[in-house]
Amino acid sequence: MQLSIVIPLLNEEKSLPELYNWILEVMLAHSFSYEIIFINDGSTDHSWQIIEDLATTNHLVKAIHFKKNYGKSQALHAGFLIAQGDVVITMDADLQDNPEEIPELYQLITKDNLDIVSGWKKKRYDNVITKNLPSKLFNLAARKVAGLELHDFNCGLKAYRLEVVKNIDVYGEMHRYIPLLAKNAGYTKIREKEVKHQARKYGETKFGSERFLHGLLDLITIWFLSKFGKNPMHLFGGLGILMFFVGFLSALYIGVSKLYHLYHQIQDILVTQNPWFYIALTVMIIGTLFFLTGFVAELILRSNRKTERYKVSKTLNH
Ligand code: UDP
Numbered sequence: 001m002q003l004s005i006v007i008p009l010l011n012e013e014k015s016l017p018e019l020y021n022w023i024l025e026v027m028l029a030h031s032f033s034y035e036i037i038f039i040n041d042g043s044t045d046h047s048w049q050i051i052e053d054l055a056t057t058n059h060l061v062k063a064i065h066f067k068k069n070y071g072k073s074q075a076l077h078a079g080f081l082i083a084q085g086d087v088v089i090t091m092d093a094d095l096q097d098n099p100e101e102i103p104e105l106y107q108l109i110t111k112d113n114l115d116i117v118s119g120w121k122k123k124r125y126d127n128v129i130t131k132n133l134p135s136k137l138f139n140l141a142a143r144k145v146a147g148l149e150l151h152d153f154n155c156g157l158k159a160y161r162l163e164v165v166k167n168i169d170v171y172g173e174m175h176r177y178i179p180l181l182a183k184n185a186g187y188t189k190i191r192e193k194e195v196k197h198q199a200r201k202y203g204e205t206k207f208g209s210e211r212f213l214h215g216l217l218d219l220i221t222i223w224f225l226s227k228f229g230k231n232p233m234h235l236f237g238g239l240g241i242l243m244f245f246v247g248f249l250s251a252l253y254i255g256v257s258k259l260y261h262l263y264h265q266i267q268d269i270l271v272t273q274n275p276w277f278y279i280a281l282t283v284m285i286i287g288t289l290f291f292l293t294g295f296v297a298e299l300i301l302r303s304n305r306k307t308e309r310y311k312v313s314k315t316l317n318h
């Protein structure tokens, strides 16, 4: 099979039929062998009924149903798990991403042997203040942290070599950083392609303005994980040693000055009246805490329990 088209969706009943027909048109025009995987992320409208109808008329439509809303990342994760096509395309269900981009994305992955081609909505049809501007800043931060020259990390329209989606773990809200997750997993042939973008035709955006705060916090997490995820002791142990060293020097200073004063029989303040005493105390305690954190982090890493993050309640054609 050439293509898997993975579409996460939450309450997109109005867009679904149009989206499906459009994708089908493109698939037929280029005679692709394909599957379309809809992941219904806990919709409360008629999205699932529509998908059920599509799946009965076309067995190449596969679907996963979440009973509740687990988030776009979890939906993508579930879709990636069952995808079988040589090239996996992800796209949003709201008709903002244009299915006519698919053939070119496919070509880029197969001909140029790329790992990921990430869409770039250069001309964007979203609200300027609430979305376009914050998104520019957000992408700037992501570029710096990731060391990837991408303009639009969070574009829903992307293409992947099958191997890539099988080896990245999209969790939490990390769908914003899939290129970085892939880079960290060793898939570095990442390119960008300008894609056409449409204004949302039906329904409304599912992400509020908290997306940017969450996005930046996730960026810090991902930076930390990619730098110290495999050896947290290198960070915490390092900080611990540094703190301990400062504490030790302070204590040494107190001790030496005490001895000096005693020896020369100079009137001296009590140790607890010396500010260095508190510096030594605090810093050594913090140093110890850093060390303990490092040990605990290493232990957690070793136990590495795989916990279930979402429950699939039904599937179709799969
Ligand atoms: N989506 C989802 N689960 C969620 C939120 C969104 O599956 O919890 C889907 C949504 O239906 C759409 C895609 O993710 O297909 C992108 O969402 P949206 O269009 O709201 O994001 P925006 O375009 O505003 O960034």
Ligand code: MG
Pocket: 092, 094, 096, 200, 205
């Ligand atoms: Mg959208």
